[in-house]
Amino acid sequence: MPKLPPAVSSLVRAGPSTARLTNRGLVSVVGLQATDWLNGILASTVPNPPTGHFFTAILQAHASTIPILHDAFVYSHPTSNGYILEYDSRPPITDVDPEAEGHSIPVPPLIKYLKQFVLRTKVKVRDVSDEYDVWASWGSEREESWETPRKWRWAEKSNIPEQLWEKGDTPWGNEPLVLRDRRGVGMGQRRLINKGVKPPEIGTHNTVTEEDYTIHRIVRGVPEGSREIIPGASFPMEANLDVMGGVDFRKGCYIGQELTVRTYHTGVIRKRIFPVALHEPNKLLEEAGDLIPKTPTDKTIKPLVLDAGGDIRKPRGTGKLLNSVNGIGLALLRTDHLEAVDKGGVGLVIGEGPEQRRVSYWYPDWWPRKAEEQAQ
Numbered sequence: 586m587p588k589l590p591p592a593v594s595s596l597v598r599a600g601p602s603t604a605r606l607t608n609r610g611l612v613s614v615v616g617l618q619a620t621d622w623l624n625g626i627l628a629s630t631v632p633n634p635p636t637g638h639f640f641t642a643i644l645q646a647h648a649s650t651i652p653i654l655h656d657a658f659v660y661s662h663p664t665s666n667g668y669i670l671e672y673d674s675r676p677p678i679t680d681v682d683p684e685a686e687g688h689s690i691p692v693p694p695l696i697k698y699l700k701q702f703v704l705r706t707k708v709k710v711r712d713v714s715d716e717y718d719v720w721a722s723w724g725s726e727r728e729e730s731w732e733t734p735r736k737w738r739w740a741e742k743s744n745i746p747e748q749l750w751e752k753g754d755t756p757w758g759n760e761p762l763v764l765r766d767r768r769g770v771g772m773g774q775r776r777l778i779n780k781g782v783k784p785p786e787i788g789t790h791n792t793v794t795e796e797d798y799t800i801h802r803i804v805r806g807v808p809e810g811s812r813e814i815i816p817g818a819s820f821p822m823e824a825n826l827d828v829m830g831g832v833d834f835r836k837g838c839y840i841g842q843e844l845t846v847r848t849y850h851t852g853v854i855r856k857r858i859f860p861v862a863l864h865e866p867n868k869l870l871e872e873a874g875d876l877i878p879k880t881p882t883d884k885t886i887k888p889l890v891l892d893a894g895g896d897i898r899k900p901r902g903t904g905k906l907l908n909s910v911n912g913i914g915l916a917l918l919r920t921d922h923l924e925a926v927d928k929g930g931v932g933l934v935i936g937e938g939p940e941q942r943r944v945s946y947w948y949p950d951w952w953p954r955k956a957e958e959q960a961q
Contacts, residue, residue: 589804589947590870593862596800596911601725603790604798608810609719610674611777612696615667616708623668626702627659628821628845630836635661635668637755638764642821642831643672643695644841652841653821655695656814656831660777663761667708669777670695671719673810715780721766721798722786723773731758731765737953740834743852745822746953748830756830768829769805770951799910806860806949808915813858813907819917820848823856828952854920856904860949861916863909863942866934870945876912881936886916886944888925889932906935906944918946 589597614623624631629641638660644652658671672695699710722728736749748767750756758765758774766772778784807829808814814824821832827849834849836842848854863880864873886904904918918933923946925931933944 590862590873592864592870592873592876593804593913596876596913597804598724598791598793598797598801601722601728601786601790602793602797602801603720603722603784603786604793604795606719606721606775606795606798608673608675609714610672610695610712611714611717611719612670612672612699613662613665613667613711613713614670614699614708615662615665616706617666618707619667622702622706622708623659624836625838626699626840627657628826628832628839628841629659629830630833631659631668632661632755635666637661637759638757640757640766640768640829640831642826643698644821644839644845645816652844653814653819653824653826654698654816655811656809656824656826657695658764658775660762660764661759669713669717669762671775671777673812674714675811717762717777718780718782720776720778720784720786721773721801722776722784722790723766723771723801725786725790728773729771732770735770735951735953739953740849743849743854745827745849745852745854747827747832747834747849768831769802769807769949771805772802772807796910799908800913803860803908803910803913803915804949806858806915806952808858808907813915815907819856819858820852820854821845822848822852822854823858823917825858856917856919858907858915859918859923859946860913861906861918861944861946862913863935863944864912866941866943868943870943873943877942878910878912880906880909880914881940881942883936886918886933886935888922889934891930891932903933916944916946 620631620633627641629639643655645654655672660669696712737746738749756767762777764775776784826832862870863877884906888903903922904916906916908914935942935944
């Protein structure tokens with residue numbers, strides 16, 4: 586658990602917790618060619634045979650700029666040769682204003698998107714959302730027993746990190762329909778269970794709200810779903826999918842691979858999603874009292890020069906607040922602007938007049954840092 590200011594840590598539920606997650610869709614993909622077919626669509630390597638779970642990204646075909654469509658968990662199917670994909674099932678976002686920072690693209694329902702690639706392939710794609718509930722649990726020794734120190738490889742030119750797992754390991758687990766959530770340290774596990782049935786964690790964990798789960802994600806810097814990993818708003822790496830293990834930069838051809846791999850090897854990541862807190866505009870987060878839970882109508886985050894020595898290039902377009910709960914949230918921020926913030930001459934604000942809030946970000950302690958950065 587990262588060291589957090591008191592105003593933030595007071596929001597986090599203590600002890601083992603479990604929550605049922607709504608707005609999650611499930612798609613079954615089974616058949617003789619399920620593995621090869623999915624391997625050509627998903628940004629992660631699909632295990633063959635399907636004996637382990639994993640996290641991935643689904644990118645759009647024929648993308649010339651921004652390829653991301655969905656983030657998804659993939660479970661090995663418990664009874665058939667295939668998989669179950671879990672994703673954000675909320676209605677597609679249709680904001681297509683190209684001038685708006687953080688704008689999105691029209692997104693087809695996942696099952697419709699997948700079916701266009703079936704053609705004569707021996708796979709069967711169907712919606713199984715009405716068969717299972719999705720539960721998340723965290724905070725007990727069982728959910729933490731398999732956590733291991735993260736290892737990273739860095740791209741030579743872009744400095745983009747990728748997770749390294751031991752050869753032959755199944756880091757996301759292989760227990761039927763129970764997935765170890767390795768997107769961030771301490772995230773716990775996810776479980777698919779028959780609709781209406783209570784998970785076994787009910788007897789040992791506190792049953793909490795989905796809002797508590799969202800706070801649990803935010804403090805660890807883990808975005809999820811189309812409201813935070815917005816289609817058309819960022820590359821996979823800007824949405825932390827590289828850090829969270831959702832992209833394999835070394836697998837063969839898949840939809841959206843060319844632009845993603847080129848960015849990994851030669852690109853520059855100018856934005857990332859960070860956890861943030863909203864508080865009084867004239868104080869630092871460490872000095873602030875209660876956070877301000879009400880989010881301003883305008884979610885654009887702007888720089889504010891605090892002293893004569895403060896300076897920032899291209900002051901417009903610093904970032905966008907993607908989601909917030911009780912005064913904390915996730916925001917897409919320009920990393921070069923954060924350098925100016927760290928020096929103290931510039932702050933970040935959201936809103937105007939009486940709605941204005943100070944925006945403070947933090948760097949989750951599990952995120953990758955090179956040895957020279959850790960020594961500072």
